[in-house]
Amino acid sequence: MTRERKNEVTDWYQQHSDSIFRYILFMVRDYQQAEDLTQETFIKGFRYYDTFERKANAKTWLFRIAHNLTIDFLRKQKPLELLKDLVFLGKNTSTLPEELVEIKESSTEIYHALGLLKPAYREVIILRKIKEFTIEETGEILNWSESKVKNTLSRALSALEKQLNKEGIIHEKN
16 A cells, blocks of 8 residues: 555656646745745645545645645745735846746746735636636635635736736736
8 A cells, every 4th residue: 555655646746746846936936945845745645645535636636735835834934024025026036947937928027917916816827827727626726616716816817917007018908
């Protein structure tokens, strides 16, 4: 049983670690911390392997673990540091490897605008539009109802559009 667990978790790591890492990086905006939280995600996946009921797929289950770890990490940050990170986001994005800030069209402006959104908006956009999880999977990861995912995504996309308009990245529709 332990060998089977080790093999399956190793397979999960090979399949999903990059995607989970990028998700966490979008949330914490710290390369080293994202690496640590990604490792911790798979350690927990291994440790709690027996609790995986297989109702959802492994990727969704692992993203749920990553989500919880990331939220716990963000809650533990000092509130002033978190506020500072949100206000000054983007001024140091050049320190990140270029491939990590690619979002669909390699747009650092979108990455910056995403960082200025409130965390729930940022997270639902990342999961639905960037990571392309279904509404149901996103709800499982965030522990939200499907209607909350839809409503929050709608508001989040509107807020992102306003932010992009404000920064002159896109122009308002006539």
